[in-house]
Amino acid sequence: MDNTILLYAALLMGILGIVLGVIIAVFVKLFSVKSDPRVDLALELLPGANCGGCGKAGCADFAKVLAAGEVQPANCPVSSSEQIAAISLALGIDAGEVERMQAVVCCRSDIGEVRKMNYNGVQDCVAANMVAGGPDECRYGCLGLGTCARKCPFGAIEIIGQVAVVHRELCVGCGKCAAACPRGVIKLVPADSEYHIYCNSPEKGANKRHFCKAGCIGCRKCEKLCGSKFKLSGFLSQVNYADGAVVSGEEVRSIHCPVGCLLSVEERLEAAYNKVKGNKK
Amino acid sequence: MTFSGGIHPVGDGKELSCHQAVRTAPLLEKYFVLLAENAGKPPVPVVKKGDKVKKYQLIARADGFVSANLHAPTSGEVGGIVEVPGPMGVPAAAVEIIADGEDAGEPPFEPLLNWESIDPEILKQRVIDAGLVGMGGASFPSHVKLSPPPGKEIDTLILNGAECEPYLTADHRLMFEKPEKVARGAAIFGRILGVRRPVIGVEINKGDAIEALERFEDRFGISVVPLLVRYPQGSEKQLINAVTKRAVRSGGLPMDAGCVVQNVGTAAALSDAVMKGIPLVERIVTVTGDVVFSPGNWKLKLGTPAIEAVKLAGGVTEEPGKLIFGGPMMGFAQKSFEVPVAKNTSGILLLPTGVSVNYEASGCIRCGRCVQGCPMNLMPCLLSTAIEADRFDLAYQNHVMDCMECGSCAYVCPDHRPLVQNIRRAKAELRK
Numbered sequence: 001m002d003n004t005i006l007l008y009a010a011l012l013m014g015i016l017g018i019v020l021g022v023i024i025a026v027f028v029k030l031f032s033v034k035s036d037p038r039v040d041l042a043l044e045l046l047p048g049a050n051c052g053g054c055g056k057a058g059c060a061d062f063a064k065v066l067a068a069g070e071v072q073p074a075n076c077p078v079s080s081s082e083q084i085a086a087i088s089l090a091l092g093i094d095a096g097e098v099e100r101m102q103a104v105v106c107c108r109s110d111i112g113e114v115r116k117m118n119y120n121g122v123q124d125c126v127a128a129n130m131v132a133g134g135p136d137e138c139r140y141g142c143l144g145l146g147t148c149a150r151k152c153p154f155g156a157i158e159i160i161g162q163v164a165v166v167h168r169e170l171c172v173g174c175g176k177c178a179a180a181c182p183r184g185v186i187k188l189v190p191a192d193s194e195y196h197i198y199c200n201s202p203e204k205g206a207n208k209r210h211f212c213k214a215g216c217i218g219c220r221k222c223e224k225l226c227g228s229k230f231k232l233s234g235f236l237s238q239v240n241y242a243d244g245a246v247v248s249g250e251e252v253r254s255i256h257c258p259v260g261c262l263l264s265v266e267e268r269l270e271a272a273y274n275k276v277k278g279n280k281k
Numbered sequence: 282m283t284f285s286g287g288i289h290p291v292g293d294g295k296e297l298s299c300h301q302a303v304r305t306a307p308l309l310e311k312y313f314v315l316l317a318e319n320a321g322k323p324p325v326p327v328v329k330k331g332d333k334v335k336k337y338q339l340i341a342r343a344d345g346f347v348s349a350n351l352h353a354p355t356s357g358e359v360g361g362i363v364e365v366p367g368p369m370g371v372p373a374a375a376v377e378i379i380a381d382g383e384d385a386g387e388p389p390f391e392p393l394l395n396w397e398s399i400d401p402e403i404l405k406q407r408v409i410d411a412g413l414v415g416m417g418g419a420s421f422p423s424h425v426k427l428s429p430p431p432g433k434e435i436d437t438l439i440l441n442g443a444e445c446e447p448y449l450t451a452d453h454r455l456m457f458e459k460p461e462k463v464a465r466g467a468a469i470f471g472r473i474l475g476v477r478r479p480v481i482g483v484e485i486n487k488g489d490a491i492e493a494l495e496r497f498e499d500r501f502g503i504s505v506v507p508l509l510v511r512y513p514q515g516s517e518k519q520l521i522n523a524v525t526k527r528a529v530r531s532g533g534l535p536m537d538a539g540c541v542v543q544n545v546g547t548a549a550a551l552s553d554a555v556m557k558g559i560p561l562v563e564r565i566v567t568v569t570g571d572v573v574f575s576p577g578n579w580k581l582k583l584g585t586p587a588i589e590a591v592k593l594a595g596g597v598t599e600e601p602g603k604l605i606f607g608g609p610m611m612g613f614a615q616k617s618f619e620v621p622v623a624k625n626t627s628g629i630l631l632l633p634t635g636v637s638v639n640y641e642a643s644g645c646i647r648c649g650r651c652v653q654g655c656p657m658n659l660m661p662c663l664l665s666t667a668i669e670a671d672r673f674d675l676a677y678q679n680h681v682m683d684c685m686e687c688g689s690c691a692y693v694c695p696d697h698r699p700l701v702q703n704i705r706r707a708k709a710e711l712r713k
Contacts, residue, residue: 117616122706126706127703130705132616133369
């Protein structure tokens with residue numbers, strides 16, 4: 001049997017393989033992209049949620065500036081303090097300190113109660129808000145169609161009844177919900193503040209009371225008792241977060257808000273669940 | 282002549298009011314003249330509470346170039362700058378005028394009877410002084426369209442007498458009853474722009490109006506063009522296409538195709554401003570609908586609340602389901618009967634409860650009817666699905682910004698998908 005043909009074939013393939021291999025090796029060297037191993041390391045340690053809460057386009061972008069030393073690991077709002085410590089250790093940089101934020105939906109009124117028209121359009125807050133200023137009487141309150149909940153990468157917002165509520169333990173304060181809300185009901189507040197005013201309407205108290213019994217009437221009781229911890233804009237009182245005001249439980253009890261706007265995050269969540277339960281009965 | 286795409290709404294309801302002559306409404310006690318009448322910046326009020334005003338007196342001055350003057354519709358006392366339910370569903374500022382019952386006032390401008398030989402700039406100034414805006418619906422200040430930037434050659438002026446919206450007959454009655462005014466207005470606009478033969482486009486379902494206008498063709502050097510009945514013929518770009526066979530480029534203005542389009546109502550108002558020296562303080566409004574006792578056309582002063590207009594038409598025969606300002610296709614549903622008539626209110630439409638049905642939309646079945654119906658040659662089905670998936674970039678690539686929200690796609694969609702609302706959402710998102 002003539003084996004030469006097999007031999008030729010094997011030789012040809014072998015030589016071809018070596019030649020191509022050399023070419024690939026040359027091109028790999030020529031066109032190699034230099035990557036910083038620190039960037040890869042940082043990217044591996046980052047949560048990978050790509051939420052944009054740090055202000056960058058995503059985790060990869062953040063890892064780049066992190067490795068370059070432009071920002072500190074604490075700028076990532078998602079990572080826990082252990083994760084931040086791990087990143088700072090791995091990159092050999094200072095962890096830094098940034099105030100943690102969280103989102104609060106400053107409204108506790110169910111849209112079903114304050115409706116001005118029968119809305120049957122696209123189930124999206126932005127779209128609904130464009131139809132004659134929204135289907136509810138209040139032009140400042142939560143529409144409850146869940147645009148923020150869909151935007152949240154961490155599933156921290158729940159629509160209870162027809163109003164959005166933030167779950168504190170899941171919220172990292174990335175701010176995506178606040179940017180998505182067409183009415184600016186969602187505010188980013190310091191994570192360690194416990195009590196908030198759950199109303200967003202600067203309208204006159206009397207006007208508000210026509211359709212919403214849950215809104216702030218601007219009675220200034222809180223401002224009188226706690227001074228600069230609250231500030232009034234229009235007929236709406238707000239906790240003065242900018243000056244680092246933290247309202248304590250005792251203060252809240254002494255104020256005893258007449259409309260019940262001043263609530264802790266837990267109280268608000270509980271009230272929302274109780275309301276839904278009550279409606280079912 | 283007509284354009285490609287579009288629809289023809291069945292049962293257009295025009296027969297309810299198209300044979301009703303225009304009647305002048307009796308004087309009311311109070312008028313609420315909306316400040317934000319025009320597209321662009323609202324004018325600044327120049328009167329305050331307690332001021333006595335004469336009819337035709339200036340009550341708010343234009344603020345900037347894209348803005349229009351506002352004049353008192355009757356004589357009386359200013360009750361203040363108040364907040365009233367606005368036509369866009371949110372409260373709007375208005376000048377309250379408590380009528381003294383005399384309805385007295387001198388025309389504030391000098392009549393320009395020799396307009397055929399007068400400097401076009403003076404005529405243009407008259408357009409600004411009289412506070413003219415597009416009375417077809419968009420209420421865009423008219424003088425803006427009359428000031429083409431250098432380099433833009435305008436060779437065609439089209440007067441929009443299409444009135445393609447179902448139910449509305451205000452322009453129809455105007456053209457039939459006052460063809461001289463419309464034709465003269467067209468000629469004055471033509472003189473301002475330096476266009477030799479202005480064209481008036483009228484749909485052929487208004488045969489009597491076409492005949493009436495044709496009598497003035499030679500006297501004012503205009504020509505009347507009959508158009509096939511098709512919605513949205515009254516949209517600028519479609520009208521230009523129907524009359525001149527030109528297309529306005531994507532994202533462009535009518536000026537880019539050498540055209541300017543003005544509404545016939547605006548032309549009639551211009552004729553009054555030039556010949557009589559009076560500003561725009563009243564307009565013809567069709568008060569109609571299947572539940573209105575006696576539908577008709579009324580000459581209403583600006584600031585007349587909708588409820589008063591409905592009372593003129595004899596009230597309603599049954600509980601209305603929907604109140605719409607404008608036509609049923611592009612008009613705005615109102616929640617209050619207190620909304621006052623503005624310069625762009627062509628109709629007050631009351632529909633029975635049965636017609637506003639709630640539909641449950643499921644998925645697009647890609648039948649392509651919306652693509653056939655779109656007068657802008659877009660693909661609403663594709664846009665809508667992209668927008669529902671938050672792919673605004675894809676919608677932008679497919680020219681979502683060219684959509685004028687005429688509603689033809691949503692009208693023909695067998696699944697009743699909220700196509701226009703989705704598109705509106707994307708346009709708002711992309712304008713950010």
